[in-house]
Amino acid sequence: MTREIRVQGTVADGYEAVREEFTDVLANELPEYEGQLAAYVRGRRVVDLWVGPDVTAESLYGVYSSSKGAAHLVVALLVQDGVLDLDRAVAAYWPEFAAEGKGAVTLRELLAHRAGVAGSDSGFSSEELADDRAVAARLASQRPFWRPGAAFGYHAFAIGALAGEVVFRATGRTLREVYEERVRAPFGLDFFLGLPEEQEGRFRSVQPMAPTPEQAALLAAAPPQPQSLGSIAFNRHIPEPTDLEALPNSRLVRAEGPASIGGVASARGLAGMYAAAVTGIGGREALLTADTVTGFGQVQSVGHDLVSGTVKAFAVGFQATSVYVYPFLGAGTIGHSGAGGSQAFADPRSGLAYGYTRRRFAYPGGPAVENERLVRAVHEAALGAG
Structure with a gap:
């Protein structure tokens, strides 16, 4: 039975089909829904929609990964500046990382999830997970779970801390500080790594969504293995395993903003960051040159991911979004999804920057399935608008 849905917000001329698709998805597929959808095309915001009780365009959500x-945008800026070199050894910036045979791992390999330190043998406390420098200190001495460079696996809770430590060693400033000064504050983005206490009233806590009977049956047939590489990467192999769904509901996580999992944003903020990076917004030039976007959009790892056990593709840090998620997007699209269902990316060929948030955790994690329809609708409208 179709439900009546009240979608709020605006779309530009030529993007009416996006509002229709958003409304149809909500009415027919998603019970008790709350979320936001935003998009920019060549620096102009063309989609700005939201739905749900007490929700506004300024509401903030935990966006997980x-x-x-x-984090990767900060690294891209520093590479563009000449401060970092993708093909230099991580240990050249961070000598302690050379322990246990990791001395030859380059920054490029690290960002491509090829370093083999997807987690810690002994795991992390909740306090450590909120502190990127604490995570990095532990991982520096960790023996790799595979020979670095021989394969890849998603460093789910680790990659932001690892990249952040390289940034700190090279600049003397934390990744969060560089992001705030060069990206978030200049563009006024509602995408925080470290949510100020005065913004807490805008945060919407995560609510779990129960699996469908079909999903529950699949989970029962293949239950998680507590000592698997996937469990280690998601810190599930310890006596008090991390509850991924609940992470953004921790004020400590929101306040510290760990770069792998701790961001808080609106859809406007997600889309705005990628628009600022690739096309520029608000009369400001793009943060990244075309050459930098192209370089960071080149696929570095593709195939069987040792952590997830599925086929994935990574560019330089960013997910290779057009390779294995939305193949209709332009080649070289850069972005990253989040376990709760969020999705964000920039397609430099069409000039599209996309952001999507939702409150209910999207079982079983990763970009929520409705993104397929929404991304396609926005992309087609962008191409039609020229």
Whole structure:
């Protein structure tokens, strides 16, 4: 039975089909829904929609691994500046990382999830997970779980801390500080790595969504293995395993903003960051040159991911979004999704920057399935608008 849905917000001329698609998805597929959808095309905001009780365009959500996009943008800026070199050994910036046979791992390999330190043998406390420098200190001495460079596996809770330590060693400033000064504050983005206390009233806590009977049956047939590489990467192999769904509901996580998992954003903030990076917004030039975007969009790892056990593709840090998620997007699209269902990316060929948030955790994690329809609708409208 179709439900009546009240979608709020605006779309530009030529993007009416996006509002229709958003409304149809909500009415027919998603019970008790709350979320936001935003998009920019060549620096102009063309989609700005939201739905749900007490929700506004300024509401903020935990975006899980979409946070990694902010971390990788900081690295891209520093590479563009000549401060970092992708093909230099991580240990050249961070000597302690050379322990246990990691001395030859380059920054490029690290960002491509090829370093083999997807987690810690002994795991992390909740306090450590909120502190990127504490995570990095532990991982520096960790023996790799595979020979570095021989394969890849998603460094789910680790990559932001690892990249952040390289940034700190090279600049003397934390990744969060560089992001705030060069990205978030200049563009006024509602995408925070470290949510100020005065912004707490805008945060919407995560609510779990129960699996469908079909999903529950699949989970029962293949239950998680507590000592598997996937469990280690998601800190599930310890006596008090991390509850991924609940992470953004921790004020400590929101306040510290760990770059792998701790970002808080609106859809406007997600889309705005990628628009600022690739096309520029508000009369400001793009943060990244075309050459930098192209270089960071080149696929570095593709195939069987040792952590997830599925086929994935990574560019330089960013997910290779057009390779294995939305193949209709332009080649070289850079972005990152989040476990709760968020999705964000920039397609430099069409000039599209996309951001999506939702409150209910999207079982079983990763970009929520409705993104397929929404991304396609926005992309087609962008192409039609020329």
